[in-house]
Amino acid sequence: MSLTGLASDSTTSTGMASLAASQKKIILLKPRGFCAGVVRAIDVVKIALDLYGAPIYVRKEIVHNRYVVEELRQAGAIFVEELSEAPEGARVIFSAHGVSPAVRREAVERRLQVIDATCPLVTKVHLEAVRFAKQGYTIVLIGHRDHDEVTGTLGEAPDAMVLVSDVADVDRLELKDPERVSYLTQTTLSLDDTKDIVRRLMERFPKIMGPKTQDICYATENRQLAVKAVAPLCQALLVVGSQNSSNSRRLVEVCEKSGVPAYLLDDKSEIRPGMLENVTTVAITAGASAPEHLVLELIDYLKSQGYSELEEAEIKEEDVRFTLPADLETFVPKLHPVGTRA
Numbered sequence: 608m609s610l611t612g613l614a615s616d617s618t619t620s621t622g623m624a625s626l627a628a629s630q631k632k633i634i635l636l637k638p639r640g641f642c643a644g645v646v647r648a649i650d651v652v653k654i655a656l657d658l659y660g661a662p663i664y665v666r667k668e669i670v671h672n673r674y675v676v677e678e679l680r681q682a683g684a685i686f687v688e689e690l691s692e693a694p695e696g697a698r699v700i701f702s703a704h705g706v707s708p709a710v711r712r713e714a715v716e717r718r719l720q721v722i723d724a725t726c727p728l729v730t731k732v733h734l735e736a737v738r739f740a741k742q743g744y745t746i747v748l749i750g751h752r753d754h755d756e757v758t759g760t761l762g763e764a765p766d767a768m769v770l771v772s773d774v775a776d777v778d779r780l781e782l783k784d785p786e787r788v789s790y791l792t793q794t795t796l797s798l799d800d801t802k803d804i805v806r807r808l809m810e811r812f813p814k815i816m817g818p819k820t821q822d823i824c825y826a827t828e829n830r831q832l833a834v835k836a837v838a839p840l841c842q843a844l845l846v847v848g849s850q851n852s853s854n855s856r857r858l859v860e861v862c863e864k865s866g867v868p869a870y871l872l873d874d875k876s877e878i879r880p881g882m883l884e885n886v887t888t889v890a891i892t893a894g895a896s897a898p899e900h901l902v903l904e905l906i907d908y909l910k911s912q913g914y915s916e917l918e919e920a921e922i923k924e925e926d927v928r929f930t931l932p933a934d935l936e937t938f939v940p941k942l943h944p945v946g947t948r949a
């Protein structure tokens with residue numbers, strides 16, 4: 608982990624020992640905030656609005672963040688829960704969480720002009736589900752019921768898939784052919800909880816097959832690793848993110864498992880007096896769908912409350928980018944450099 612002093616009222620550049628000894632300090636975790644899938648999804652909506660003009664319909668929240676959704680709504684995007692709410696022939700964007708084949712079929716039937724902002728790492732899980740189903744496996748999907756991503760993935764092979772959310776669910780599983788079982792996971796789960804669930808699956812189904820590479824995405828993993836590394840150095844963690852953001856909620860849980868209280872906040876206005884009582888070192892991170900300006904506003908607020916030192920703790924370098932859907936990529940150079948609009 609590298610620690611970097613940032614511009615602040617009392618900037619320091621120190622090692623671990625002085626960190627522990629300092630007073631009223633903020634540790635800013637890195638990586639934090641937007642992942643490549645979120646940048647891409649937001650870019651898709653903004654470019655589509657630039658190219659085609661409003662209205663552009665977006666099925667479900669493009670990413671799970673209140674601020675992002677509101678900003679795009681003001682720019683002309685119309686968010687709908689189901690395709691039936693968009694007029695026949697309209698232009699519709701699928702969110703970063705992906706959709707089931709049934710939704711794609713409905714879009715064709717209603718002659719909708721689809722732009723797909725599904726994160727490529729979610730698409731990877733869908734393709735694995737299709738592959739395992741074709742090979743005759745029962746697929747155990749580890750994930751959270753009713754999350755948009757899980758709903759979409761389950762739709763790839765509804766007759767071949769079962770959902771589990773914890774070890775107790777695994778214990779209750781009754782599968783017709785225990786010799787031919789595979790598992791996949793939601794991309795934004797807790798790494799540790801998922802390991803426990805997979806371990807139990809392997810005990811119950813020794814021949815179980817897993818994905819070729821881990822389904823939990825790089826952004827989820829890196830943000831959790833950063834929280835784990837810094838939790839011992841702070842007395843509280845503030846996670847910027849919305850309540851329906853799965854990866855943000857996991858960051859809170861990971862920190863709490865280390866014995867340090869953590870709070871999920873949409874923005875600085877949600878700080879309550881008790882949260883920082885007797886806290887001399889507070890850490891800040893942000894979920895993969897939370898805009899950086901909210902982090903900066905939170906820092907400014909904390910400075911006004913006496914947290915005058917600011918250090919950035921970089922746990923891992925992150926430099927992932929995804930290309931845009933082909934139909935938009937063609938237009939991008941004329942408009943803006945990719946990834947700068949988020």
Ligand code: SF4
Nearest residue numbers: 642644726794824895
């Ligand atoms: S959190 Fe991971 S899976 Fe979700 S959009 Fe970001 S990169 Fe993709």
